[in-house]
Amino acid sequence: MKTLYKLLLLGSVLTVLYSCGKELGALPKNAKVEENTILDQATAQIALNGAYYNFANATTTRANWQQHQLLPATLAGYLGYGYGQLPQEDNQNTSVSGVYWEESYKALNAANGVIKGVNARADNAFTANRKKEILAEAKFIRAYAHFKLLSYYAEWYKINSTQGVLLRDELSTLSNITKKRSTVKESFDFILADLDESIANGPVNNPSYYATKWAAMALKMRVLINRGAAGDYVEVIKLADNILQNSPYVLESSQQNLFRTAALASKEVILGIKPQALQAADPYSKSRQYWPGASSLYVAKSKLRDLYAGDPRQGWVIGIANPSTSAPNTYYFTKYQVVGGTPSVTSETDYAFRLTEVYLLKAEAIVRAGGSLEDAKTLVHLIQEKAGLTVANAPYLAVTTAASSAALLEEIYKEISRSLVAEDGSEWMALLRLPFETVKIYKPSISSQIQYILPVPLNEFRYNPEFGEQNTGYAAN
Amino acid sequence: MQIYAFNLGMARLRLPNKILLTMKLVILILTATLLQVSAASFGQKVTLNEKNASLESIITKIRTQTGYDFVFDFRLLESAGKVNVNVKDQDLNEVLKKVFDQQFDYTIKDKIIVLNKKSTSILDRIKEVFANTDMHGRVVDEDGRPIPGVTVREKGNLKNTVSTNAQGFFTIDVPANATLIFSYVGYSTKEQPVSANMVVNLQLRENKLQETVVVGYGTARRKDLTGSVSSVDMKEVRNVPFATIDQALTGKAAGVQVVQADGSPGGVAKIRIRGGTSLMGGNDPLYIIDGVQVQVQNRYQAGAADIVSPVERGGNDDPNFTVAGSFARGLNSLGGLNINDIETIDILKDASATAIYGSRAANGVVIITTKKGKSNQKPVLEANYYSGLSMPEKEKVLNRDQYIAVVKEAAKNLNDARAAAVPVLAPNALATQILNDPNYFGTANTDWMDLVLRNAFTYNADVSVRGGGTGSTYYSSVTYNKNQGTVIGTDYSRVAGKISLDNEISKKLRFNTNLDYGFMTNNITNGIYTQAMFAPPTVEPFNADGSVKVIDPATLGAYAYEGFQNPLVLTKGVNRSNAIFLIGSIAGEYDILKDLKFRSSVAINYNNYRQTNYIPSTASIATSNGSGSSNNGTATQSQSQQTNTFFENTLTYNKDFNENNRLNVVFGTSWQITKSNAFSASGQGFPDDTYLNNLSSAAVTLPATGTSDQNSLLSFYMRAAYNLYDKYLFTFTGRSDASSKFPEANRVGYFPSGGLGWRISKENFLKNVKWIDEIKLRASAGYTGTQNIGDNLFYTLYSPVSYAGLNGLSPSQLGNPRLKWESTLQRDAGIDFSFFNGRFRGGFGYYEKRTKDVLFPITVAASSGYTGVTANIANIRNRGLELELSGDFIRNKNFQWSGTLNISGNRSKVLALSNDVSDPNNPQVYQYGNTVLKVGEPIGLLYGRVFDKILSTQAEVNAYKNGNLLAMFGSYPYLGIGDASYILEDIGGGYRYFKDDIIGRAEPKYYGGYTNRLSYKAFSLTALATFSYGGDIYYLADVQNQDMGKRTNKGVAILGRWTPDNPNATRPRLIQGQSSYAYAASNNVYDASFIKLKSVTFAYQLPKQLTDRLKINGLSAYVSATNLFTITNYPGVDPETSNDPYSLIGGYSDSGGYPYVRQFSVGVRIGL
Incomplete structure (x- = not known):
C-alpha cells in the first residue's frame, strides 16, 4: 500500500508540474505569435x-498611401505644399x-x-x-x-x-x-x-486591390525599364504584350470617369489600394489634404497646369487657384477630389498600377529598343484619346511631330506625367530615365x-x- | 498560606523587578538582607522613637532591626496617617500592635509581616468567609489560546492570589461579588467581576518589542526581526473618515511616501515605498490582503471620446485626458476593503522581509490582515456610524470686477501698442469696443466655482459581529459608505465587509474560510471643475429658456482645440464605474507534529469592473485634430474582469530547542493564474442626453474592442529564521518564480536574501544598563523583482487588423527572446532601540536599492519593420535614510501624552537608459510630456522652457527679438517692456528658439509625519501632521494666468502682472490677444514643500461604570477633521497632488482636475 501512495503522490506531483509548465508556456490569448x-x-x-x-x-x-502620390510629383516639380514651400520642391531631399x-x-x-x-x-x-x-x-x-x-x-x-x-x-x-x-x-x-x-x-484573377500575375508583370516592366540592361526593353515589350493580350484589363473610356466614379471597379486598374472603412470620415483623410486642406494642403504647381495646356484634362485635374499667399501660382489639385467635394470612398482610393502605364511603358521601351517610332506614337495616342484628346490638341500634335527618338522619349515622359501624375511615382522615374542634361532642363x-x-x-x-x-x-x- | 502561594508563584515566574514595577498594582517587597538574624520569630526586640513619621520609614526601621519582611499594597501607605511611637527593646508583636493596630490588620508568618486593610467587624468577616466559594475560570489570549502562569488576585484582598495552569485554568476562593485582577507579562492587566466558569481575554500590551508583526507567510515577534517592517496602528486611523485604506498610510511609516492624487471621493493615493523601481510597470507596493496578493492597477478603459483639458493643454502632457485622468485619480482598486475590518497593517520594506514575495516585491509589500473571531467569546456586536461634511478648497479666480479690469487693461495696452507702432496702426476694433462699450460685458455676475462645487456629505455605517465557541470562531461585518464629492455629480459609495469562519475539526486539523467583499460605485468627474476655472464671470450660465449656454471659444479669443467650454455643459455627462471586489480563501491547517504545521489554501482575487461613459450632445470632445462636436452625444460602455487564482501550500516548522536556540522555517509553493478579459462598445448620436442614452439608442455604432489575457506564476519559497541566545538573529529567505511573462530560457527568477540581527542590549556589557530596554543592529541584503508588466513582451506578435473589409494578421511586436526579470538588489542596515522602559523608542535605517535590467523601450533599426522593442536596458538606483522615533512623554494614570515622528529621504538616480550609445550627440534625455528621464539624474525631472526675466528696457526687448524665430515670423508684433522672455538657443540658420531644459525636481528631499496622541481619562486627541520638503511641482493651471491671449477667466495670480507702477513684477504685462509666454515653463514650477495637519480626532470613551450600567461593552463618540490646514509657499491650492498616480516617470503636475477637500465628521461607536 505504501508504494501505491508513493506512486500516487509522485503521479500527482508530475501532473501538477506538467500542467504548470503548460500554463507557463501558454500562448497569448489576444494575439497570435509567429508559431x-x-x-x-x-x-x-x-x-x-x-x-x-x-x-x-x-x-x-x-x-496612408498619399506619399506615393506626393513625393515623386513634388520632386518632379508638379505638386507642392499649399501653405508655403517645402525643401523637396527644390530637390533638397534630406528632410x-x-x-x-x-x-x-x-x-x-x-x-x-x-x-x-x-x-x-x-x-x-x-x-x-x-x-x-x-x-x-x-x-x-x-x-x-x-x-x-x-x-x-x-x-x-x-x-x-x-x-x-x-x-x-x-x-x-x-x-x-x-x-x-x-x-x-x-x-x-x-x-x-x-x-x-x-x-x-x-x-490570374483577383480583386483589383490584390496582386495578380499581371500586377507582377507590370511591376517587372517598371523594374526592367529602369535597369535598362541588354534585353530589358525587349522584355518590357513582351511583358506588355502578354498583359494586353491575355489579361482581363481594358482601358477606361474616360480617365475622368475612372477617378470620379469607377475607382477600383474600373477594368483598367491592375492594382489599387482600397480605403479603410472609416477613411472618408477621418479628419486627416487623403482627400482633405487636396481640398479644402486639413492640417496640410497639397496643390498643383503652375508647371503641371502648363503641362495640360491644350489638354481637356486641365479642366478636371487642375482646380481653382490656391488662395494662400504663402504659395503663389498654385492651384487645387483635383485629380482625386473636386473643389467643394467631400471625401468619399472614390476620392480616397489610390492606384498602384493601371493599364495606361503598360501602354506608355511599352511605347517607351519600343523607342528605347530602337523600334518603330510610329508604333510607339500609336500607343501614346491611344492613351491620349482615352483622355479625351484629339488630333487638334497640342499634346497630341507634339507626339505626332516628334521626329527623333529623343524627342519622342521626352513626349512620352510628358504623357506619362499627364496620365499618371501623383499616382505611384511613374512621372518622376520617367523623368530620371531621360539624359541627365535633359533632366536638368525639366527640373532646374x-x-x-x-x-x-x-x-x-x-x-x-x-x-x-x-x-x-x-x-x-x-x-x- | 496565601502569602506563601504568592511568593512561590513569583519565584516560579522569575519576574525581573522591571516587569513588576510596570504592574498596575504595585507591591513593594522589602527584601531581607540580614539573614544572619535568624532567631525565633517571637521575642524579637525593637527600639523606635519617632514623631510624625511616615509609615514607610517605620517599616524600614523595623525591617532593619528584625530582618522581617513586609508585604502590603503600596497604596495602603498612601492612606495611612502619621505615626508617633516611642518604644525601647519591646517585643515585635507589641510594637506592631502599637504602630498598626488602629489602621491595619497584620499577620506574621515565617518572618513575613503582611499588612491589610482593617476589616470592618468580626461579623462581617464571618459572613465573608461563609460567602466564599471556589470560582473556576480560564484565561486566554486574543486568539483564544490559553495563557499559563497568569497571576489572578482578588481585588481588595491581594493576599488571595493564584496562577493559571498550563491550560489557562485557575481556581480561586473568593466571595461571589468579588472582582479579580489578572496580570501577565506583556499583557494588559484586566479586572473582571467573578462569574461561574468565567473566560478572561487578556490583550497584548503595546510593547513594541513584544508585538507580533505579520510577515510573509507567517508572523514574527518584532524583536526577532532582521528586516525592516513598519506597522500602522489601526487605532490611530479608524476614527478618521478615510474612505480607502491607502489614504490611511499617509505619514505613518518611514520610507513610505503617500501622495493623494486629488480630492476625488475614494480617490487613489500614490504610494511609493523607498522609491520606484520600474519604468514601464507599476510602482505601487504589493498588497497582501488576508494572504491574497492584490496588485494595484488602473482599470480605466478608454472611451470613444474624451474631453480636452485646457490645463493639461498648457503643458506637454496629453491634453485629451480629462476623463481618463479623472478615472486614473479617482478609481481606487483598494476601495473594496472596509477599514473597520482591518486588524493590522504591516509594511515590509527591505529584502530580508520582502524577498519571500520574490518577483513582485521590489516595490515593497503591504500586508493587511483583517479581523477574526475569538474562541470562547460570547458574540460581540460592534457598530460604528459617522457622518461628515467635505468642503472644497478651490482655486481663487477673478471675480467680475477683477476680470473686467484685467480685460480692459489688456485692451488698452493693445491699442496703446498699436498707436506706438511704426507705422501707426489703427486701434483694434474689439479692444475699442471693450474699452468704450458700457454694455460689452453685460450684466452677468456668475460665480462658476459656486455653481460646480458644493459642501458634500459623507455617511458611513458599519456593523460587525464576532465571537466563537471552543471549536469555531466567526467574524462577519457589513459597511455602507457614501461619499458625496465636492464637485457636483461625483460621489463614491460602497457596500463592503467580510465573513470569516474558522473551525477546529480536531486538535490537529483546522479549516479557515474567509471572504472579503466590496461593491463600489464611483461617479467620476469629467472636468467640470477645470472648466469652471476658466469660464468668464461675465457670462450667463444659462440661456433665457433655461438651457445651458454654449460658450463659443471664439468669444474668448480662443481656438476650439484648446477645449474651453461652459462647465455646466458637462453636467449631463455620465462617468460611472461599478466594481465588485472579492477576496476569498479556504485553507486547511494540519499539525503534523507539535512543531510542524502544514497549510494548504486556495484563494481567489476577483474583480469585476463596469464602466459607463456618456459625453452629452452639446459638449466639445477631443478629436485627433483638436476639439470637436460629440455628434449628439457619445457613449461608451465597457466591462472588464480579472480573476487571480492562488494555490498555496506551506510547511511551517517552529521549534524552540531550548531557551537559547529557536528556529522557524517556512517552506512553500504557490501556483497562481491570472485571467482577464475586457470589452467595450460605443455609440454616437443620441436623441436625448438624459433618458435615451443607452447604447441601443445610438445612431452610429462605433468600433467595439475586446481583449483577453492570461499569465501564470509558479513559485517555491522558503524562509529560515534562527534565534541564538535571544541575541543573534539570522533570517534567510529565498524564492524562485517561474513566470509566463518571460521566455522559457529566462522564465525562472531567483530571489534570495539574508538578514542578520544583533540584540546588542542583551550582551553582558549592556545587560545591566537599566535604561536600555533594547538595542538591535540589523543588516540585510537580497534580491527582489518586478513583473507588473505586459503579458507577452517576449513574443513576436501578430495582431488582428482589417484590410479590404477582411481580417488580417499583421506583425505588431518584435519579440525579445532575451527578455528577463527586472531585479533589485536591496541592501539595508538599521538600528532599533527602546529606552527608559519603552518610553523612548525608534529606529534608524539606511537602504540602497539597485534595480538593474529595468525594462524600457529601445529603438531598433527601422529596416526591421519595427520601431522598437522592450529590453532590459535601464538601471535605477534608490537610496535613502529613514528615522522613526516614538516617545511616551507623560505616562500618568489619567493623562498620557505620546508622539511618533518619522522622517525619510529618498534619492533616486537613473544609471542607464538606452541602447543609443553610439551617438555622442544623444543627450540621453527621454521626454515624457512635462517630465524627462535623464541618465545621472533623479526620477521626477520637470522639463520645459526656461523663464528668463520680464523685459525691462528697450535694449532687452531688441536683444530678445534678435534672431527669435517667433518674433521673426510675426508672433510678437507688440513685444515690449513688461513682456516675458525665455532662454533661447541657436537652432541654426540664424534662428533662435526656446531652449527646453530641466526646470524642476519633483523628488522631495525629506518627507514624513508626526502623530501626536493625548489622552485624559476617557478623552483622547490624536493628530497627524505630514510634511514634505524640497520637491517641486508643475502648476499647470498657472500657465494660463500669465497673459490675456485669451479672455478666459484667470487665477488671481494674474493681478501681480507687470504694469509701469509694478515694474518688479514677475508676471508679464497684459495685452489683448497676445501672449509672450512659452507654454509650461520654469516660472510655473513651484516648491511643493509643505507641512499639513492631515487629521485630528477627538474621541470620548464612556466610562466603564456607565457602560456596565447600560449593559453594553463600550460606547465612544468622536469628532474628526482632515486637512485642517497646510503651511506652504505653493500658490496653488495644494502641493500634495499627482496628475498620474500610477506613473513613476510622470505624475508630478498639478492639473487642477478636482479640488482639494477638507473634511469634518462626527461619529459614534458602540459595542454590545
Whole structure:
C-alpha cells in the first residue's frame, strides 16, 4: 500500500508540474505569435491580408498611401505644399529621407512572415495552387517594397554601384536586424527573382486591390525599364504584350470617369489600394489634404497646369487657384477630389498600377529598343484619346511631330506625367530615365544625380551598424 | 498560606523587578538582607522613637532591626496617617500592635509581616468567609489560546492570589461579588467581576518589542526581526473618515511616501515605498490582503471620446485626458476593503522581509490582515456610524470686477501698442469696443466655482459581529459608505465587509474560510471643475429658456482645440464605474507534529469592473485634430474582469530547542493564474442626453474592442529564521518564480536574501544598563523583482487588423527572446532601540536599492519593420535614510501624552537608459510630456522652457527679438517692456528658439509625519501632521494666468502682472490677444514643500461604570477633521497632488482636475 501512495503522490506531483509548465508556456490569448499565425490555408490567407494591410501602409482608420502620390510629383516639380514651400520642391531631399523607408520594410517584413509561415506548412494543407499563389502574392509585395527602396534609397541608375538595397528575406528577429546593404545589381536580381515567381505562380484573377500575375508583370516592366540592361526593353515589350493580350484589363473610356466614379471597379486598374472603412470620415483623410486642406494642403504647381495646356484634362485635374499667399501660382489639385467635394470612398482610393502605364511603358521601351517610332506614337495616342484628346490638341500634335527618338522619349515622359501624375511615382522615374542634361532642363533645381535619390535615414546607421555606406553626397550622421 | 502561594508563584515566574514595577498594582517587597538574624520569630526586640513619621520609614526601621519582611499594597501607605511611637527593646508583636493596630490588620508568618486593610467587624468577616466559594475560570489570549502562569488576585484582598495552569485554568476562593485582577507579562492587566466558569481575554500590551508583526507567510515577534517592517496602528486611523485604506498610510511609516492624487471621493493615493523601481510597470507596493496578493492597477478603459483639458493643454502632457485622468485619480482598486475590518497593517520594506514575495516585491509589500473571531467569546456586536461634511478648497479666480479690469487693461495696452507702432496702426476694433462699450460685458455676475462645487456629505455605517465557541470562531461585518464629492455629480459609495469562519475539526486539523467583499460605485468627474476655472464671470450660465449656454471659444479669443467650454455643459455627462471586489480563501491547517504545521489554501482575487461613459450632445470632445462636436452625444460602455487564482501550500516548522536556540522555517509553493478579459462598445448620436442614452439608442455604432489575457506564476519559497541566545538573529529567505511573462530560457527568477540581527542590549556589557530596554543592529541584503508588466513582451506578435473589409494578421511586436526579470538588489542596515522602559523608542535605517535590467523601450533599426522593442536596458538606483522615533512623554494614570515622528529621504538616480550609445550627440534625455528621464539624474525631472526675466528696457526687448524665430515670423508684433522672455538657443540658420531644459525636481528631499496622541481619562486627541520638503511641482493651471491671449477667466495670480507702477513684477504685462509666454515653463514650477495637519480626532470613551450600567461593552463618540490646514509657499491650492498616480516617470503636475477637500465628521461607536 505504501508504494501505491508513493506512486500516487509522485503521479500527482508530475501532473501538477506538467500542467504548470503548460500554463507557463501558454500562448497569448489576444494575439497570435509567429508559431500559430499560419496553420492552414485560411490562416495563411488572413496573414496575407495582413501583408496587404502593410502594403497599403494602413492603420485602423485609413490607408496612408498619399506619399506615393506626393513625393515623386513634388520632386518632379508638379505638386507642392499649399501653405508655403517645402525643401523637396527644390530637390533638397534630406528632410524626406524617412518617407518610404519604414512602410516598405514593414510591408516586406509582413510578406516575409507569410512566406516563412506558408513554406512551413505542407502542400496538402492548401487547395489546388493556393499555396503557390499565396507565396506569389507575398513575393509581389516583397518585390514591390524592395523596388520602392531601390528606386528611392539606392543608386539604381548605376548598375555597378555598391549602394543597393538592404535586402531582407526573412522575418525580422532581434538577432538578424543588423545587416549590410547589397549592391545595386544584387538588388535588381533579388527583386526580379521574386517577380518571376510571382508571374509564374500568381493568381490570374483577383480583386483589383490584390496582386495578380499581371500586377507582377507590370511591376517587372517598371523594374526592367529602369535597369535598362541588354534585353530589358525587349522584355518590357513582351511583358506588355502578354498583359494586353491575355489579361482581363481594358482601358477606361474616360480617365475622368475612372477617378470620379469607377475607382477600383474600373477594368483598367491592375492594382489599387482600397480605403479603410472609416477613411472618408477621418479628419486627416487623403482627400482633405487636396481640398479644402486639413492640417496640410497639397496643390498643383503652375508647371503641371502648363503641362495640360491644350489638354481637356486641365479642366478636371487642375482646380481653382490656391488662395494662400504663402504659395503663389498654385492651384487645387483635383485629380482625386473636386473643389467643394467631400471625401468619399472614390476620392480616397489610390492606384498602384493601371493599364495606361503598360501602354506608355511599352511605347517607351519600343523607342528605347530602337523600334518603330510610329508604333510607339500609336500607343501614346491611344492613351491620349482615352483622355479625351484629339488630333487638334497640342499634346497630341507634339507626339505626332516628334521626329527623333529623343524627342519622342521626352513626349512620352510628358504623357506619362499627364496620365499618371501623383499616382505611384511613374512621372518622376520617367523623368530620371531621360539624359541627365535633359533632366536638368525639366527640373532646374536638380544639379547632381545625388538628387535622384534620398539619403538613407540616419537612425539606420545608428541601430544597424553593419548597414554600410550612406548614399553618395549625403551625411551618415 | 496565601502569602506563601504568592511568593512561590513569583519565584516560579522569575519576574525581573522591571516587569513588576510596570504592574498596575504595585507591591513593594522589602527584601531581607540580614539573614544572619535568624532567631525565633517571637521575642524579637525593637527600639523606635519617632514623631510624625511616615509609615514607610517605620517599616524600614523595623525591617532593619528584625530582618522581617513586609508585604502590603503600596497604596495602603498612601492612606495611612502619621505615626508617633516611642518604644525601647519591646517585643515585635507589641510594637506592631502599637504602630498598626488602629489602621491595619497584620499577620506574621515565617518572618513575613503582611499588612491589610482593617476589616470592618468580626461579623462581617464571618459572613465573608461563609460567602466564599471556589470560582473556576480560564484565561486566554486574543486568539483564544490559553495563557499559563497568569497571576489572578482578588481585588481588595491581594493576599488571595493564584496562577493559571498550563491550560489557562485557575481556581480561586473568593466571595461571589468579588472582582479579580489578572496580570501577565506583556499583557494588559484586566479586572473582571467573578462569574461561574468565567473566560478572561487578556490583550497584548503595546510593547513594541513584544508585538507580533505579520510577515510573509507567517508572523514574527518584532524583536526577532532582521528586516525592516513598519506597522500602522489601526487605532490611530479608524476614527478618521478615510474612505480607502491607502489614504490611511499617509505619514505613518518611514520610507513610505503617500501622495493623494486629488480630492476625488475614494480617490487613489500614490504610494511609493523607498522609491520606484520600474519604468514601464507599476510602482505601487504589493498588497497582501488576508494572504491574497492584490496588485494595484488602473482599470480605466478608454472611451470613444474624451474631453480636452485646457490645463493639461498648457503643458506637454496629453491634453485629451480629462476623463481618463479623472478615472486614473479617482478609481481606487483598494476601495473594496472596509477599514473597520482591518486588524493590522504591516509594511515590509527591505529584502530580508520582502524577498519571500520574490518577483513582485521590489516595490515593497503591504500586508493587511483583517479581523477574526475569538474562541470562547460570547458574540460581540460592534457598530460604528459617522457622518461628515467635505468642503472644497478651490482655486481663487477673478471675480467680475477683477476680470473686467484685467480685460480692459489688456485692451488698452493693445491699442496703446498699436498707436506706438511704426507705422501707426489703427486701434483694434474689439479692444475699442471693450474699452468704450458700457454694455460689452453685460450684466452677468456668475460665480462658476459656486455653481460646480458644493459642501458634500459623507455617511458611513458599519456593523460587525464576532465571537466563537471552543471549536469555531466567526467574524462577519457589513459597511455602507457614501461619499458625496465636492464637485457636483461625483460621489463614491460602497457596500463592503467580510465573513470569516474558522473551525477546529480536531486538535490537529483546522479549516479557515474567509471572504472579503466590496461593491463600489464611483461617479467620476469629467472636468467640470477645470472648466469652471476658466469660464468668464461675465457670462450667463444659462440661456433665457433655461438651457445651458454654449460658450463659443471664439468669444474668448480662443481656438476650439484648446477645449474651453461652459462647465455646466458637462453636467449631463455620465462617468460611472461599478466594481465588485472579492477576496476569498479556504485553507486547511494540519499539525503534523507539535512543531510542524502544514497549510494548504486556495484563494481567489476577483474583480469585476463596469464602466459607463456618456459625453452629452452639446459638449466639445477631443478629436485627433483638436476639439470637436460629440455628434449628439457619445457613449461608451465597457466591462472588464480579472480573476487571480492562488494555490498555496506551506510547511511551517517552529521549534524552540531550548531557551537559547529557536528556529522557524517556512517552506512553500504557490501556483497562481491570472485571467482577464475586457470589452467595450460605443455609440454616437443620441436623441436625448438624459433618458435615451443607452447604447441601443445610438445612431452610429462605433468600433467595439475586446481583449483577453492570461499569465501564470509558479513559485517555491522558503524562509529560515534562527534565534541564538535571544541575541543573534539570522533570517534567510529565498524564492524562485517561474513566470509566463518571460521566455522559457529566462522564465525562472531567483530571489534570495539574508538578514542578520544583533540584540546588542542583551550582551553582558549592556545587560545591566537599566535604561536600555533594547538595542538591535540589523543588516540585510537580497534580491527582489518586478513583473507588473505586459503579458507577452517576449513574443513576436501578430495582431488582428482589417484590410479590404477582411481580417488580417499583421506583425505588431518584435519579440525579445532575451527578455528577463527586472531585479533589485536591496541592501539595508538599521538600528532599533527602546529606552527608559519603552518610553523612548525608534529606529534608524539606511537602504540602497539597485534595480538593474529595468525594462524600457529601445529603438531598433527601422529596416526591421519595427520601431522598437522592450529590453532590459535601464538601471535605477534608490537610496535613502529613514528615522522613526516614538516617545511616551507623560505616562500618568489619567493623562498620557505620546508622539511618533518619522522622517525619510529618498534619492533616486537613473544609471542607464538606452541602447543609443553610439551617438555622442544623444543627450540621453527621454521626454515624457512635462517630465524627462535623464541618465545621472533623479526620477521626477520637470522639463520645459526656461523663464528668463520680464523685459525691462528697450535694449532687452531688441536683444530678445534678435534672431527669435517667433518674433521673426510675426508672433510678437507688440513685444515690449513688461513682456516675458525665455532662454533661447541657436537652432541654426540664424534662428533662435526656446531652449527646453530641466526646470524642476519633483523628488522631495525629506518627507514624513508626526502623530501626536493625548489622552485624559476617557478623552483622547490624536493628530497627524505630514510634511514634505524640497520637491517641486508643475502648476499647470498657472500657465494660463500669465497673459490675456485669451479672455478666459484667470487665477488671481494674474493681478501681480507687470504694469509701469509694478515694474518688479514677475508676471508679464497684459495685452489683448497676445501672449509672450512659452507654454509650461520654469516660472510655473513651484516648491511643493509643505507641512499639513492631515487629521485630528477627538474621541470620548464612556466610562466603564456607565457602560456596565447600560449593559453594553463600550460606547465612544468622536469628532474628526482632515486637512485642517497646510503651511506652504505653493500658490496653488495644494502641493500634495499627482496628475498620474500610477506613473513613476510622470505624475508630478498639478492639473487642477478636482479640488482639494477638507473634511469634518462626527461619529459614534458602540459595542454590545
